Amino acid sequence: MSELGLGTMTILKHGENEARNILETAIQSGIRHIDTADVYARHEVERVIGETLGQERKNLFLASKGGNELTEDGMRWNPIPSYLDAALEGSLERLQTDYLDLYYIHGGTLEDDLDATIEWAKKQKRDGLIRRIGLSSIRPNVIKHWAASGALDVLMTPYSLLDRRPETLDVSIPIVGRGALAKGLLTDEGATRLGDKGFEAWRKEELASELSMMPEPVQAYALEAAKRFCDVVLPGASSVKQLNETIHAFETEVDEEVLDRLLARLPIHPYTKHVT
Ligand SMILES: NC(=O)c1ccc[n+]([C@@H]2O[C@H](COP(=O)([O-])OP(=O)(O)OC[C@H]3O[C@@H](n4cnc5c(N)ncnc54)[C@H](OP(=O)(O)O)[C@@H]3O)[C@@H](O)[C@H]2O)c1
Numbered sequence: 001m002s003e004l005g006l007g008t009m010t011i012l013k014h015g016e017n018e019a020r021n022i023l024e025t026a027i028q029s030g031i032r033h034i035d036t037a038d039v040y041a042r043h044e045v046e047r048v049i050g051e052t053l054g055q056e057r058k059n060l061f062l063a064s065k066g067g068n069e070l071t072e073d074g075m076r077w078n079p080i081p082s083y084l085d086a087a088l089e090g091s092l093e094r095l096q097t098d099y100l101d102l103y104y105i106h107g108g109t110l111e112d113d114l115d116a117t118i119e120w121a122k123k124q125k126r127d128g129l130i131r132r133i134g135l136s137s138i139r140p141n142v143i144k145h146w147a148a149s150g151a152l153d154v155l156m157t158p159y160s161l162l163d164r165r166p167e168t169l170d171v172s173i174p175i176v177g178r179g180a181l182a183k184g185l186l187t188d189e190g191a192t193r194l195g196d197k198g199f200e201a202w203r204k205e206e207l208a209s210e211l212s213m214m215p216e217p218v219q220a221y222a223l224e225a226a227k228r229f230c231d232v233v234l235p236g237a238s239s240v241k242q243l244n245e246t247i248h249a250f251e252t253e254v255d256e257e258v259l260d261r262l263l264a265r266l267p268i269h270p271y272t273k274h275v276t
Helices: 016-028 044-059 081-095 114-126 140-149 204-212 218-229 240-251 256-265
Strands: 003-007 033-035 061-066 068-071 074-077 102-105 133-136 154-158 175-178 232-234
Touching: 003 016, 003 240, 016 044, 016 240, 033 175, 033 232, 044 061, 044 081, 061 081, 061 133, 081 102, 081 114, 102 114, 102 154, 114 133, 114 140, 133 140, 140 154, 175 218, 218 232, 218 240, 218 256
Parallel strands: 003 033, 003 232, 033 061, 061 102, 102 133, 133 154, 154 175, 175 232
Antiparallel strands: 068 074
């Protein structure tokens, strides 16, 4: 049985009050898996989560991520253990907790000293600061290295009807799937959200045509497809209204045969980069 989690990357889009309302609505609705990262809104999302959860924290499964070091005008990738020490300490402090249920390394490439990062994560787990080790990655070659280490407890990767690449991964590690709503394309708003660039491997025109053929309610089918593949389905929301629509869609039964036919029709685009 797949679980619904809350992705918090965009909760501050309409201000701090709405962010707190999203978190409170999620908890009142029974969502337990709360996902964040130190870089979301440059530490602010973690701070708001820490201030909002209070006593509820102990009933929740709290995940965060590190490895992107904030700079004056953006961020830079930094998987060096001494930096990760500081990053994890900062996350724990802002989230007002002594431990994280899951801590992801927030990316990485084969050029990193991956084994040093993996050893660092194993030490945090031994020390009790984190309970599970995660990797958030879209690079098959990096995922393969981590999976082979035996240390990886959870893989976060994008997965949706419009991005089925992870179906080609050969790993047997619990998956937290982000992006099930394809940034809102797989909701009632559908193609009104389509920009000129298309989405992932889809060109604008072919995607507009595909979206017009999606079964209704599309959000329920999108989430059901993600449930079939992911252990945790992690949609994002920037308003309480969106979150409520997602919770409703997650609980809506769809016609499994219609979904079977949809999945048989939709392409599984291959990974084109960072394969070997
Ligand atoms: N590398 C990583 O580790 C990484 C990267 C990205 C995300 N994540 C995690 O995964 C979570 C989900 O990722 P995501 O935000 O890319 O995925 P998503 O669930 O596909 O997209 C969420 C967005 O879809 C729109 N949306 C949601 N419900 C809607 C509704 N009912 N009607 C219309 N639009 C709706 C909103 O966009 P608007 O805000 O534009 O309205 C919302 O911010 C994030 O919050 C974060 O926790 C991790």
